[in-house]
Amino acid sequence: MSVVTAVCRVDQLLRDSGTIGITAIDKRPVPGPVRVRPLGLHADVQADRKHHGGEDQAVYVYADEDAAYFAEQLDRPIPPGLFGENLRTSGIDVTGLVIGERWRIGEVLELEATIPRTPCGTFARRMGVDKWVKRFAEEGRPGAYFRVKRSGPVAAGDTVTVLARPEHGVTIGQMFAGLSADQAAAVLASGDGLAPKVVREAQLALRRAAV
Secondary structure (H helix, E strand, O other): EEEEEEEEEEEEEOOOOOOOEEEOEEEEOOOEEEEEEEOOOOOOOOOOOOOOOOOHHHEEEEEHHHHHHHHHHHHOOOOOOOOOEEEEEEEEOOOOOOOOOOOEEEOOOOEEEEEEEEHHHHHHHHHHHOHHHHHHHHHHHOOOEEEEOOOOOEOOOOEEEEEEEEOOOOOOHHHEEEEEEEEHHHOOOOOOOOHHHHHHHHHHHHHHHHO
């Protein structure tokens, strides 16, 4: 069974040496239920709204299984929220989900997968691991952003049900690794509703292939 194991939102804004000066990456588990609307979880915020947040990055999901992998690699706990995620899940392959895949969580909330997470300098400073951005990218376990298709509550213990999976079959992990021309064409042919970043990445992959 696939379930939400933790619901996380910002605990406090922290000073950060990046260009914004503060960061909201400090997410920690909270008791549910928490309302989720088109811009994300109630009372959650993003400090850098140019690169984070928005309807296509409303909810960031990371898998217990991938967190356990990094915990073993780094020899340290990876508690829910450490990676800045809003939802921690168990029993579902987040990296292997298809772009545009739709989930129902609990009885009401519906989410649609948009793009993989791109590691940034803020994430690296939070982790304090040498060459963390490169290491995280090379492991290919990015987690996924979702848009909210139907607002509703979420709480730890809610079940995750896959409602629809696009036929193009291109996964979050494949996009994170870089789309091939065939994958890019399949995604673009799937129709409207793709996140702008997906369209840009797919078009770029096709241009590279044509050179």
